Amino acid sequence: MAEVLVYVDHVDGAVRKPTLELLTLARRIGEPVAVALGNGAADTVAALAEHGAVKVLTHEAAEYADYLVVPKVDALQAAVEAVSPAAVLVPSSAEGKEIAARLALRIGSGIITDAVDLEAGDEGPVATQSVFAASYSTKSRVTKGTPVIMVKPNSAAVEAAPAAGAVEALSVTFSDKATGTKITSRTARESTGRPELTEAAIVVSGGRGVGGADNFALIEALADSLGAAVGASRAAVDAGWYPHTNQVGQTGKSVSPQLYIASGISGAIQHRAGMQTSKTIVAVNKDAEAPIFELVDYGVVGDLFDVVPQLTEEIKARKG
Amino acid sequence: MSLRIVVTVKYVPDATGDRHFADDLTVDRDDVDGLLSELDEYAVEQALQIAEDADDAEVTVLTVGPEDAKDALRKALSMGADKAIHVEDDDLHGTDAIGTSLVLAKAIEKAGYDLVISGMASTDGTMGVVPALLAERLGVPQVTLLSEVSVEDGTVTGRRDGDTASEQLQASLPAVVSVTDQSGEARYPSFKGIMAAKKKPVESWDLSDLDIDADEVGLENAYTTVDAATERPARTAGTIVKDEGEGGKQLAEFLASQKFI
Ligand SMILES: Cc1cc2nc3c(=O)[nH]c(=O)nc-3n(C[C@H](O)[C@H](O)[C@H](O)COP(=O)(O)OP(=O)(O)OC[C@H]3O[C@@H](n4cnc5c(N)ncnc54)[C@H](O)[C@@H]3O)c2cc1C
Ligand SMILES: Cc1cc2nc3c(=O)[nH]c(=O)nc-3n(C[C@H](O)[C@H](O)[C@H](O)COP(=O)(O)OP(=O)(O)OC[C@H]3O[C@@H](n4cnc5c(N)ncnc54)[C@H](O)[C@@H]3O)c2cc1C
Numbered sequence: 001m002a003e004v005l006v007y008v009d010h011v012d013g014a015v016r017k018p019t020l021e022l023l024t025l026a027r028r029i030g031e032p033v034a035v036a037l038g039n040g041a042a043d044t045v046a047a048l049a050e051h052g053a054v055k056v057l058t059h060e061a062a063e064y065a066d067y068l069v070v071p072k073v074d075a076l077q078a079a080v081e082a083v084s085p086a087a088v089l090v091p092s093s094a095e096g097k098e099i100a101a102r103l104a105l106r107i108g109s110g111i112i113t114d115a116v117d118l119e120a121g122d123e124g125p126v127a128t129q130s131v132f133a134a135s136y137s138t139k140s141r142v143t144k145g146t147p148v149i150m151v152k153p154n155s156a157a158v159e160a161a162p163a164a165g166a167v168e169a170l171s172v173t174f175s176d177k178a179t180g181t182k183i184t185s186r187t188a189r190e191s192t193g194r195p196e197l198t199e200a201a202i203v204v205s206g207g208r209g210v211g212g213a214d215n216f217a218l219i220e221a222l223a224d225s226l227g228a229a230v231g232a233s234r235a236a237v238d239a240g241w242y243p244h245t246n247q248v249g250q251t252g253k254s255v256s257p258q259l260y261i262a263s264g265i266s267g268a269i270q271h272r273a274g275m276q277t278s279k280t281i282v283a284v285n286k287d288a289e290a291p292i293f294e295l296v297d298y299g300v301v302g303d304l305f306d307v308v309p310q311l312t313e314e315i316k317a318r319k320g
Numbered sequence: 321m322s323l324r325i326v327v328t329v330k331y332v333p334d335a336t337g338d339r340h341f342a343d344d345l346t347v348d349r350d351d352v353d354g355l356l357s358e359l360d361e362y363a364v365e366q367a368l369q370i371a372e373d374a375d376d377a378e379v380t381v382l383t384v385g386p387e388d389a390k391d392a393l394r395k396a397l398s399m400g401a402d403k404a405i406h407v408e409d410d411d412l413h414g415t416d417a418i419g420t421s422l423v424l425a426k427a428i429e430k431a432g433y434d435l436v437i438s439g440m441a442s443t444d445g446t447m448g449v450v451p452a453l454l455a456e457r458l459g460v461p462q463v464t465l466l467s468e469v470s471v472e473d474g475t476v477t478g479r480r481d482g483d484t485a486s487e488q489l490q491a492s493l494p495a496v497v498s499v500t501d502q503s504g505e506a507r508y509p510s511f512k513g514i515m516a517a518k519k520k521p522v523e524s525w526d527l528s529d530l531d532i533d534a535d536e537v538g539l540e541n542a543y544t545t546v547d548a549a550t551e552r553p554a555r556t557a558g559t560i561v562k563d564e565g566e567g568g569k570q571l572a573e574f575l576a577s578q579k580f581i
Contacts, residue, residue, distance in 0.1 A: 011484055068480075068489060069452065069462060094448065094465055094482065101417070101449035102456040110418055110543025113447040126547070132339045132444075137550050144543040180461030181495075184477075185488040196483075202580065226580065234501075244467075244481065244502055250335075250443065251359065251501045259580050269335050273446075280578060281558075282571065288562075295555055298574045302563025310568025318572065318581050 002030035002086035003055075005079055007099065008048065009091045013040025015047045017199045018091040018153040023051040025118045025156050029125045030086050032163070033057065035079045035170065037072055038064035042167070049165020051158065057082070057170040068181035069095065073102045075172045080107055082170065085146060087125050089118075092150035100148050109145025116155045116256070116277070125149065133250070133273035153198040154256040189245065197229045197246060202259045203278070205231035205248055206241075207271075209264020209285065209304055213241040218308050219263060225315040231255065231275075233265045249274035263304040267292025284308060323377040323471070326433045327367045328424055328454070329360040329396050331389035332444040339444070344539060345546040346414045347444060349386065356392035359439035361399070361506035366499045367437045368400045368507070370471045378402050380431055384412065384423050390522065397517035398509035405431055409526040414539025417445070421453035423537060426530040428458065435476065438498040440465055451498035461491035467502035 004026040009016045019034075026032035034053040036044040041058040048056050057079050063071040076099060080088065090100040092114050104111045115127035125147050129138045142148065197203065204226065206219035216230075223230045232242035234249055248255055250273040260278035265271060267283070267290055275281070276295065283292045288301045300307050333339050337352035364381065371377035381396040383389045384407040393404040407427050415423070428436055436458070441448035455462030463469075466478035466489070476495050480487045481502070509517070527534060535541050561570055575581050 068464075068487075073456075097448050098452035098462070098464065101447075101452045104543075105418065105421070105453055105456045110416065111447075111449065112544055113417075113449060130552075131446075131549075133335065135339070135552050136341065137552055138345075138546050139548040140544055140546045142543060143545050177459065177461075181463055181489055181491040183487050184490050187486045189484055189486065245483065250446065251440065259575070259578075273335075276552075280580075281555075282574070284567075284571070288560075293558075293560055296558040296560070297555075298558055298571065299560040300563050300567040300571050301560060302567040306565075307563050307567040307571065310566075311571050312568075314569050314572035315575070315581050318576060 003033045003083050004030040005083060005085040005088045006032050006034045007076060007090040007096065008034050008036040008044055009093065009096065010036060010040060010044050013043025015044050017158060020051045020158040021153065021156045022089045022091065022151055023053060024159045025151060026089055027052050027161060028118060029120045033083055033085065035076060037075050045165050045167055049163055050160055052161040052163045053165050054163045055166045055168060057168050059170040059172050063174055063178055066183055067179050068183060069098050069102065070180060071174055071178045072099045074174050074178055075170060076103050077106055078172045079170055080146065087147040087149060090150050092152045097150055100150050104148040107145055109148050110142035111148045112140055112142060113150045115149050115151045118149065118151065130277055133269050134276035152254065194223060195229045197231060197253050198255055200229035201257055202226045202228035203231045203255050203257045204228045204261045205233065205265060206236055206263050207233035207265030208235035210236060210241065216242055222308055222312045225312045233271050262292055263308055265292055266290045267295060323374045323435065324433050325367045325371060325377060325379045325435045325437060326428050326431055327363050327379060327381045327396065327401065328436065328438045329364065329381050329383050329392050330357045330442045331383055331385040331392035332357045332442055335443050341549045344414065345549050346539060354388050354391060356395040357439060357443045359441060359443060359501060362499050362501055362503050363437045363439045364396045364399050364401060365506040366469055366503055380405060382424065382427055382431065384420060393522055394517055395509065397520045398514040399507055400513060403520055404522040405525060406522055407525050411527055411534040411538045414542060415537045416542040416544050417447055417449055417453065418543045419537040421450055421457055423530065423532060424450065425454055425457035426532055427525060430530060434493045435471065436496040438496065440498050440500045451496050455496040458496065461495045463489050463491050463495050464498040466497060466499050469497055469499060469503065
């Protein structure tokens with residue numbers, strides 16, 4: 001069976017969930033071969049093998065952490081040359097897109113970004129994309145070269161499928177452009193202990209209606225009662241009430257959880273672009289005319305300062 | 321020494337309009353008004369600020385797009401850019417990201433540059449790949465997705481706020497930069513700026529000016545193809561209740577019925 005390269009997104013050896021989802025999708029079109037780079041690459045092997053990687057190509061070097069993007073492109077190119085895969089799958093994160101795009105150019109291939117599903121087709125893998133703020137769904141294919149496809153988080157279920165996970169050291173020669181952009185310092189983001197926004201099964205978001213940074217405690221309390229991630233609209237982020245990394249929408253994260261709860265958010269097209277594919281949508285807004293209500297499965301027209309705390313209390317009571 | 325800045329700006333259908341696909345599954349541009357992609361306004365803004373801080377700098381805005389795409393150039397000129405380049409050719413219809421990056425890279429090289437500034441993504445394709453593709457094609461460093469950028473003594477530095485960390489980046493010019501919507505509010509064109517824009521030069525180039533063959537671009541020669549596009553079915557109307565003191569409890573009841581609690 002054809003081999004399919006899967007680029008591994010990991011933090012010091014801890015594989016992030018979107019990569020495990022890619023392994024599920026990769027198995028639909030061939031045999032997954034994972035590529036893990038940088039510090040902790042060897043530590044990813046067990047998780048990757050458990051989820052279907054027949055082979056794991058690893059390479060550790062300081063360049064991956066010290067310089068932007070290009071060293072990873074060099075390595076992925078070496079992996080493509082070593083394996084001659086039927087496709088290359090990369091998580092559709094900001095960095096993943098840049099790595100994949102540059103790789104595609106080097107190997108003469110087309111790219112598809114933000115796929116939400118992937119199937120084998122007669123003429124190669126067929127990707128589903130959700131476009132124009134999720135108002136359309138398209139089926140597309142790469143027609144030249146080795147398909148390079150970037151897949152959004154939450155596009156497939158993570159499935160255990162134990163495989164050999166044979167480790168092979170990848171041999172990489174860095175190009176002279178690899179050291180072009182130096183990363184002079186890095187400040188790690190402090191963990192909130194809450195689930196990762198793009199990976200969470202439930203997302204609870206607040207907007208301008210929340211009215212202030214302190215009031216976000218209400219949104220956080222609701223999120224915690226459900227084990228959810230916290231999101232925010234751009235209006236709330238621009239006002240400085242919540243970090244930009246939590247912004248949901250076109251220029252923020254796009255999320256596709258089982259449940260999305262929007263409070264004090266009007267539902268502008270750019271916000272919808274990031275949450276419209278959520279399975280169940282719930283909103284609390286005091287304006288019955290707010291466009292968010294066009295999307296909801298359940299909506300409460302009311303003041304969030306009354307509704308949200310009551311909801312949180314009720315959830316806690318029910319959970320005991 | 322003068323600093324030559326080229327800003328890539330895209331002309332896109334208004335996101336608040338009813339966007340859809342034409343019969344050939346490319347974007348239908350006739351039904352919805354076009355405009356300068358809002359995220360490229362941030363790129364123009366940073367270019368203007370960098371130019372203002374430099375001794376001698378020139379800001380050129382560049383677009384690849386149909387006739388109407390001139391509107392996007394006019395907007396950028398009225399914000400304060402010095403001149404514009406419009407690459408237009410019938411054979412460009414339906415060009416994908418790989419092809420677009422080829423045309424942009426050739427035009428940037430022809431224009432001459434020390435710094436290229438792009439938006440983080442367009443508001444239609446929203447791929448977020450063109451700046452990286454340009455860096456690869458031009459063979460210069462990419463300093464992308466910056467929420468803060470500055471240029472001094474031939475070096476560009478910036479802050480990139482990622483998922484797991486915030487990074488400080490540095491590269492020598494020439495380089496390709498892209499900026500996010502966190503980089504700073506874009507200025508509004510003044511009346512004076514709008515009037516001045518009318519007199520600013522707009523060059524028009526076609527594929528032959530860039531030594532690109534028609535068979536390297538366009539829908540027929542794209543590296544990707546769209547086989548189908550279907551409109552997402554409208555969501556079935558949900559239940560909407562008015563809070564009369566029990567709204568939170570009613571919502572909890574709904575969540576429980578859906579097994580979320
Ligand atoms: C290029 C571009 C990119 C953008 N990207 C994004 C993006 O990624 N994400 C994003 O969110 N936006 C984005 N925007 C901005 C977007 O257009 C809207 O401005 C934004 O989403 C509005 O945020 P909001 O709904 O919180 O605020 P508003 O639109 O002001 O809505 C606030 C809502 O809160 C309600 N409310 C007020 N008080 C209460 C209360 N006490 N109880 C209940 N309800 C209350 C109001 O009725 C209102 O509906 C982008 C815009 C542009 C131009
Ligand atoms: C809904 C939709 C989905 C698409 N999906 C794909 C796909 O999966 N694969 C594919 O290869 N193509 C795809 N395309 C085509 C692609 O959008 C265009 O070829 C294109 O211009 C590059 O991608 P982008 O607009 O998403 O650019 P992005 O990479 O999102 O744009 C980033 C920046 O690049 C610059 N830029 C981009 N295009 C231009 C331009 N024409 N002129 C000047 N500056 C520009 C701007 O500074 C912009 O801010 C899609 C188009 C649409 C409308």
